Amino acid sequence: QVQLVESGGGLVQPGGSLTLSCVGSGRSFTYYAMAWFRQAPGKEREFVASIRWNDNTRYTDSVQGRFTISRDNAKNTVYLRMNSLTPEDTAVYYCAADSLDIGGTQRYEYNYWGQGTQVTVSS
Numbered sequence: 788q789v790q791l792v793e794s795g796g797g798l799v800q801p802g803g804s805l806t807l808s809c810v811g812s813g814r815s816f817t818y819y820a821m822a823w824f825r826q827a828p829g830k831e832r833e834f835v836a837s838i839r840w841n842d843n844t845r846y847t848d849s850v851q852g853r854f855t856i857s858r859d860n861a862k863n864t865v866y867l868r869m870n871s872l873t874p875e876d877t878a879v880y881y882c883a884a885d886s887l888d889i890g891g892t893q894r895y896e897y898n899y900w901g902q903g904t905q906v907t908v909s910s
């Protein structure tokens with residue numbers, strides 16, 4: 788059974804940092820593109836960042852320079868380091884895997900999804 792399990796979410800003050808982790812099981816994701824999406828209350832799920840097997844990365848404009856996506860293939864894990872967090876970053880964050888290694892920004896491009904982890908930025 789293929790699974791993606793996110794962790795690391797929580798409550799953080801504005802300006803703070805968090806690191807999310809996503810561990811894959813059931814198969815190796817080494818040659819998959821991996822991505823993070825997020826969904827705020829009342830909004831559509833949106834692309835945050837992606838990383839291809841060759842470590843090429845892509846970010847949405849609103850997180851460029853603040854968030855960093857990385858991967859550890861030996862651990863079948865992808866990370867999202869989030870700095871300088873603002874209340875606008877509050878959302879459920881989802882990990883996703885793309886077997887075609889495109890690393891695109893659209894939800895339909897991803898085959899597997901995690902259940903999400905809540906990130907709340909508030910004072």
